[in-house]
Amino acid sequence: MGRLEIDRLRKTFGRGGDKVEAVSELSLSVADGELLVLVGPSGCGKSTTLNCIAGLESVTEGEVVIDGEVVTEKRPEDRDIAMVFQNYALYPHMTAAGNLEFGLKMTTDLSAANRRERVESTAELLDIGELLDKKPKSLSGGQKQRVALGRAIIRDPAVFLMDEPLSNLDASLRSTMRTEIQQLQDDLDVTTVYVTHDQTEAMTMADRIAIMYEGELQQVGQPLECYYRPRNKFVAEFIGEPAMNMLRVTRRGDQFVADGFEYPVPERADGLPSGEPFTLGVRPGAIDIVEPETGVATGTVEVVEPLGETSHAHLNIADTTVTVTTDGPGSVEEGTQVDIDFPAQRAHLFDAGSGVAVARRDGLPGDQTESYPNPRYD
Numbered sequence: 001m002g003r004l005e006i007d008r009l010r011k012t013f014g015r016g017g018d019k020v021e022a023v024s025e026l027s028l029s030v031a032d033g034e035l036l037v038l039v040g041p042s043g044c045g046k047s048t049t050l051n052c053i054a055g056l057e058s059v060t061e062g063e064v065v066i067d068g069e070v071v072t073e074k075r076p077e078d079r080d081i082a083m084v085f086q087n088y089a090l091y092p093h094m095t096a097a098g099n100l101e102f103g104l105k106m107t108t109d110l111s112a113a114n115r116r117e118r119v120e121s122t123a124e125l126l127d128i129g130e131l132l133d134k135k136p137k138s139l140s141g142g143q144k145q146r147v148a149l150g151r152a153i154i155r156d157p158a159v160f161l162m163d164e165p166l167s168n169l170d171a172s173l174r175s176t177m178r179t180e181i182q183q184l185q186d187d188l189d190v191t192t193v194y195v196t197h198d199q200t201e202a203m204t205m206a207d208r209i210a211i212m213y214e215g216e217l218q219q220v221g222q223p224l225e226c227y228y229r230p231r232n233k234f235v236a237e238f239i240g241e242p243a244m245n246m247l248r249v250t251r252r253g254d255q256f257v258a259d260g261f262e263y264p265v266p267e268r269a270d271g272l273p274s275g276e277p278f279t280l281g282v283r284p285g286a287i288d289i290v291e292p293e294t295g296v297a298t299g300t301v302e303v304v305e306p307l308g309e310t311s312h313a314h315l316n317i318a319d320t321t322v323t324v325t326t327d328g329p330g331s332v333e334e335g336t337q338v339d340i341d342f343p344a345q346r347a348h349l350f351d352a353g354s355g356v357a358v359a360r361r362d363g364l365p366g367d368q369t370e371s372y373p374n375p376r377y378d
């Protein structure tokens with residue numbers, strides 16, 4: 001069992017004029033066996049949150065609760081959690097086996113034979129049997145990270161905490177390890193909070209993601225829910241690659257207008273006041289290039305980035321850059337003019353001041369008749 005609750009967590013560093021509020025009023029529940037990914041840009045308070053859960057930082061206000069028990073004042077070793085760090089934090093003078101065994105020695109009264117058994121079964125699980133006698137300095141980054149994972153798993157904790165465990169690995173190893181951690185977490189069924197600033201990692205691994213910005217929680221939900229129904233402009237821009245295009249528009253009657261752009265107000269946005277400014281968001285993959293004179297805007301293709309199957313075309317529409325995901329080579333030419341359009345369902349609208357989403361779409365694709373491209377690509 002490992003249900004984790006964070007209740008109105010606040011953490012400030014320093015005092016007086018130097019005071020930094022790293023985490024503000026953060027409340028989150030992580031279900032037993034769930035993989036929650038905490039994601040956000042550098043400095044948004046992810047590590048601080050994780051350290052407060054682990055007990056490595058004291059909290060300023062709020063509670064951390066594991067399986068109904070308030071652990072806020074407990075020492076890290078009394079919390080039934082295990083943590084994996086970006087820099088592995090292995091003991092350099094111990095072999096991989098020694099590193100795996102160390103936590104067991106400290107926190108359990110298992111016999112040496114039982115400990116050895118646990119080391120071996122964990123090593124088998126992670127496929128690091130042949131590394132057991134090696135010291136960290138003779139291991140590669142990926143191998144060190146496996147040993148670090150092993151050291152956490154072996155303790156069979158109620159909650160796993162991982163702080164950017166894959167950031168030091170190269171791109172291809174990172175994607176392999178991503179899948180492995182996900183499978184491992186699923187097999188072991190351990191409640192996990194996984195911190196990353198990488199939205200792809202968050203989207204692909206998480207049962208739910210929690211998006212933070214400047215110490216505040218912006219949205220919690222299933223990855224595709226956050227992708228298709230972002231609660232605010234920050235989430236909309238943070239999730240999805242390349243980022244959602246944002247256009248400053250004003251409602252004029254039944255159109256949203258901007259320089260060089262006119263878009264019919266979607267039905268669900270009918271209630272929004274005329275004469276007011278809004279931000280209209282649309283993802284690069286939602287935009288179609290259409291026949292001349294039939295689009296909602298005409299843009300000049302400034303740059304085309306070929307990716308193979310698709311390209312990213314950056315258009316200039318009255319001095320605003322709009323990125324469009326197009327078909328591969330030859331579909332658009334730099335320097336030409338193209339017309340664009342996109343389905344009303346895929347237009348996002350945000351309050352121009354607060355950035356809060358207004359007139360959000362209902363439901364997610366799947367219950368729609370339109371076909372949607374692979375959201376990981378979009």
Ligand SMILES: Nc1ncnc2c1ncn2[C@@H]1O[C@H](COP(=O)(O)OP(=O)(O)OP(=O)(O)O)[C@@H](O)[C@H]1O
Nearest residue numbers: 013014020022041042043044045046047048049197
């Ligand atoms: N020990 C500390 N003393 C003072 N300020 C701190 C301390 N630790 C973190 N902070 C500040 O708290 C804020 C949140 O930091 P935190 O390390 O939690 O961010 P993060 O989301 O993990 O960022 P990153 O992605 O760069 O690791 C930052 O403004 C940081 O400068």
Ligand SMILES: [Mg+2]
Nearest residue numbers: 046047048163
């Ligand atoms: Mg951090």
